[in-house]
Amino acid sequence: MSGAFLLIRKTPGICEHLSTQREDGNSCDFDWREVEILMFLSAIVMMKNRRAITVEQHVGNIILFSKVANVILFFRLDIRLGLLYLTLCIVFLMICKPPLYMGPEYIKYFNDKTIDEELEKDHRVTWIVEFFANWSPECQSFASVYADLSLKYNCAGLKFGKVDIGRYSEVSKKYRVSTSPLSKQLPSLVLFQGGKEVMRRPQVDKKGRAVSWTFTEENIIREFNLNELYQKFKKLGKTKGEKSERPNESVFSPVPEEEEPETETISAMDTESKKDK
Numbered sequence: 001m002s003g004a005f006l007l008i009r010k011t012p013g014i015c016e017h018l019s020t021q022r023e024d025g026n027s028c029d030f031d032w033r034e035v036e037i038l039m040f041l042s043a044i045v046m047m048k049n050r051r052a053i054t055v056e057q058h059v060g061n062i063i064l065f066s067k068v069a070n071v072i073l074f075f076r077l078d079i080r081l082g083l084l085y086l087t088l089c090i091v092f093l094m095i096c097k098p099p100l101y102m103g104p105e106y107i108k109y110f111n112d113k114t115i116d117e118e119l120e121k122d123h124r125v126t127w128i129v130e131f132f133a134n135w136s137p138e139c140q141s142f143a144s145v146y147a148d149l150s151l152k153y154n155c156a157g158l159k160f161g162k163v164d165i166g167r168y169s170e171v172s173k174k175y176r177v178s179t180s181p182l183s184k185q186l187p188s189l190v191l192f193q194g195g196k197e198v199m200r201r202p203q204v205d206k207k208g209r210a211v212s213w214t215f216t217e218e219n220i221i222r223e224f225n226l227n228e229l230y231q232k233f234k235k236l237g238k239t240k241g242e243k244s245e246r247p248n249e250s251v252f253s254p255v256p257e258e259e260e261p262e263t264e265t266i267s268a269m270d271t272e273s274k275k276d277k
Contacts, residue, residue, distance in 0.1 A: 001067060001070070001085075001088065001089065001092065002062070002063045002066035002067055002070065003066070004070055004074075004085060005069075005070045005073045005074060005077075009028065009029070009030065009034075010028060012028070015027050015028035016028065018077060019077065019078075021033060033076070034073060034076075037069055037072055037073060038069065041065055041066065041068070041069040044065055045061055045062055045065050048061045048065070049061050049062075054141055054144065054145070056141060057137075057141040060098075060137065060141075067089055070085060071085060071086055071089070074086075098137070098140055100134075100140070100143070101140075101143035101144050101147060103144065103147055104147065104151060105146075105147035105150050105151065105160075106150040106151060106154035106159075106160060107146070107147065107150050107160045107161060107162050108159065108160070108161045108162075109161070109162050109163070109164075110129070110161055110162065110163040110171075111163070111168060112168040112170050112171050115129070115161070115163055115171060118161065119192050119195045120195045123194040123195055124157060125156075125157055125158075125159055126157060126158050126159070126191070126192065126193050126229060126233070127159055127160075127161055127191070127192040128158070128159075128160050128161070128189060128190070128191055128192075128224065129160075129161040129162065129163060129189070129190050129192060130142075130146055130160075130161070130162045130163075130187050130188070130189055131162075131163055131165045131171075131172070131175065131177040131185075131186070131187060131188040131189075131190065132162060132163075132164060132165070132166075132186060132187045133164060133165060133166030133167075133179055133186055134164060134166060134167075135166060136166075136181075136186040136187070138186055138187060138215070139186055139187045142187050142215050145215065145216070145217050145220075146160070146162075146187075148217065149217060149220060149221075149226070153226050153229070153230045155230060155233050155234060156233065157229075157232075157233030158226075158229050158230060158233050165177055165179055166179055175190065175197075176204070178208060182209075183208060183209055183210060184202070184209065184210040184212075185202065185204065185210045187215065188200060188201070188202065188210075189201050189215075189220065189224070191224055199223075199224070201213050201215075201219075201220075201223055201224075
């Protein structure tokens with residue numbers, strides 16, 4: 001579907017019946033206006049892919065804006081072809097939904113009732129919580145990156161969580177994460193220590209708009225100091241384990257080893273008494 005206009009314009013037997021604005025009258029090649037539309041499309045794709053995280057997101061941006069260009073080109077060529085292509089795009093969007101990440105992860109999913117309980121349950125635990133929405137393409141692309149981080153850095157003192165603010169609007173209002181596509185706050189990562197927010201990415205300005213920030217694995221590790229936090233809680237876990245083992249070692253006192261001489265003296269006294277008798 002992304003290359004539908006290209007196929008129709010270049011396929012012999014079909015392109016001869018299409019209208020064109022070329023001076024030579026060759027209807028099997030692009031005219032100057034169509035070239036301008038394609039060049040404008042490539043510029044938008046390059047700008048959009050600057051914030052892309054994964055290869056799938058790069059390819060998805062190319063396919064999405066190619067469909068937009070196809071709609072414009074088909075409507076410009078023939079309004080009937082434009083309506084037909086637009087209808088096919090809508091049907092395809094409703095039937096074929098983007099796949100969700102189903103791989104391994106160490107992530108706890110919260111709802112509007114459990115998020116506050118977990119954050120306040122143990123102040124020794126540091127939480128990194130992702131506020132997301134299932135309909136957001138950025139959140140869908142970030143799911144695999146966040147899952148990999150949870151597999152690498154999850155431990156007893158550092159845990160990862162997620163909450164769907166598209167479903168729980170009260171959580172969105174309480175933690176000041178807007179679900180509007182214009183705000184560009186999806187996804188949002190918030191670091192909680194002692195049940196209180198310490199930092200978040202992306203940051204939000206006074207107008208409620210998110211400051212541009214790329215959700216790559218390297219940026220998250222650097223900004224949230226994941227390596228330092230992981231080593232810190234890993235050492236704390238080891239010291240706790242050693243302290244818990246020490247009392248067990250001193251519970252039972254060692255058995256005294258001075259019983260053998262006493263038995264020897266007793267046996268000697270018995271022999272002497274026998275001789276006296």
